[in-house]
Amino acid sequence: MNNFELKNPTKIIFGKDTIKQLETEIPKNAKVLLLYGGGSIKKNGIYDQVKKALANVEVVEFGGIPANPEYATLMEALHVIKEESITFLLAVGGGSVIDGTKFLSAAAVFEGETPWDILTNNIKTEKGMPFGTVLTLPATGSEMNSGAVITRRETKEKLAMGGPGLFPVFSILDPQVIASIPQRQLQNGLMDSFTHVLEQYMTYPVQGLLQDRFAESILQTIIEVAPKVLKDPTDYDAASNFMWSCTMALNGLIQKGVPGDWAVHAMGHELTALFGIDHARTLAIITPSHYKYNFEAKKEKLAQYGERVWKIKGGSKEDRAYEAIEKTVAFFHKLGIDTKLSDYTDDYEGTAEEIEKRFTDRGWLGLGEHQNLSPDKVKEIVKMAY
């Protein structure tokens, strides 16, 4: 097991009818900026629940934060924060709204010239403006971690940021919100959280026995509840396990003491940038060919995953490892998610070379848990995913 540090101060309030607890969690005398996305919360009743719970504090609203939270939009929100002397931020939404709010938490106290420097200069925020979240879309785990990804269309950049000061003060997770999430978003959330676990697990063994079993626990739970969530999102038992699995998949715990891969995400981001494919679906495209290409390096963990999660028996270790990849692809298909680039676009020729060039230009010379996936290897993996 590798050495590690773990500190996660976010207060989770989980369960039925918990949104009303906002009333006691927001600091007294706070001036709140309520941030949300495209307005679905006004249709599903969440907005009304939030406003009711905030009846006794001063609230300014800022809606319209887009998926892949956009710098220009966030700069408008930052202007409101300064103009209105906001003291507390409340994100009501999914990963995009929460990530955008983390940027604002950092930017509100940033003393440099231009807040974009937080991203380009990789500035870790030690203490941001305090914020809470009401999660409306389980997927990214942003509600219990301190990281965010921000997009700047103007310069075609998508950069990560974070720091110990960017954990939410609290996050309210009411699984009943899942009932009104469209099928496509549910599929994406299941895929996203499943891949978050794989990125922290499918590497090489370091005797992180408990971490491995925790990761397998989340994978097994997602596999168990996925068909139920998709069939009937009002199934509270399934919804609550789905929601809690998404949070636990990326709140830091299972990454402690073990190596991480994250190459699937790096390659997937490019497919979103080039073709506008949903983030979660790009992961389904890349994962199988990534595991096949890196089979030798990953076969120990692939076999363990196959044995424990998919109950594969018999054959050689290699057989079980390979069958585990096949089972994974079959699971993605069962989620209703296609796993080949050609399922999404006819215009895929040259994509592998384009991504190779982008990674070379950026100096990304070694992805993956061994930092040995050079751009020419990335090209091969993407080609296998056509």
Add this chain to the structure above:
Amino acid sequence: MNNFELKNPTKIIFGKDTIKQLETEIPKNAKVLLLYGGGSIKKNGIYDQVKKALANVEVVEFGGIPANPEYATLMEALHVIKEESITFLLAVGGGSVIDGTKFLSAAAVFEGETPWDILTNNIKTEKGMPFGTVLTLPATGSEMNSGAVITRRETKEKLAMGGPGLFPVFSILDPQVIASIPQRQLQNGLMDSFTHVLEQYMTYPVQGLLQDRFAESILQTIIEVAPKVLKDPTDYDAASNFMWSCTMALNGLIQKGVPGDWAVHAMGHELTALFGIDHARTLAIITPSHYKYNFEAKKEKLAQYGERVWKIKGGSKEDRAYEAIEKTVAFFHKLGIDTKLSDYTDDYEGTAEEIEKRFTDRGWLGLGEHQNLSPDKVKEIVKMAY
């Protein structure tokens, strides 16, 4: 899944050679009270490592905190805290030293007449004197939770306390400390952590699918590493998984959203009080008869545990549930721990009636996850454990 809240702000610093990080974790200008137990830390080198890391801060020492931390001793330490204007507490030890330090953290800021009221009046400490820990004995999980148990010999009381202000600011976990722990303490630590998980798991199903799997993960890990830890406590891979399992077994995570039992602990405490049997060993005495007596109420979870943890196949659900109890007893024996009261004392006649009377006198009318174990049922369980 039941509704729950989770907030655990303790910073964990885990791994090889981490004790030296004390230097950066102790607040600058702090005046530190260094608390420890019987002095084993002076023999195994931990004391020297701690003192070296504290070279730049003012340190006062208080050794001699006994197992089952004793109120009278702690009151002497409290006197030192006031006399010396201490600002930060550092526990170097196992659960007893850490629990004692939690009491001092609360007592140092307590404004009432006598600090014992914190325990008798069940006062939740919202903000105590800040403290950190260096864990020398994995078992109780006290290094990452906010609870403590304090003993007062004078009045023969053993009471629990806690509150959100009693999480350690940081805890340093270096698995290398395990190398110098005596065999008996290792057995106890394995037993204690295993039972902590069982108390939060062996109840009835509430569709806490992920919680169940996390609990099973810890049980499986302890079962896997136990023989290695006992055979060779310098085996770092085994030691690190043992240590992390103990912490995760009682840091709150697996209890969230599911019922808890804790009747085994309640009954076990009486056996310690009556016969001086090690706490961990009392758990091994009570567990089998508790599960047999409450078989109908617990058989769903017993069967699931048998299937998933012990890989029991075939037979009826009842068969698998019963075999799971047998496997558990065999595991305790494999740890080198006896499971009958008569293994520890010849003077066991009348014990069940004595404990029944104690529970009746205290008004403990309903133990267990259904709060339905009345003192006469407790008597039957204890009798089965002779």
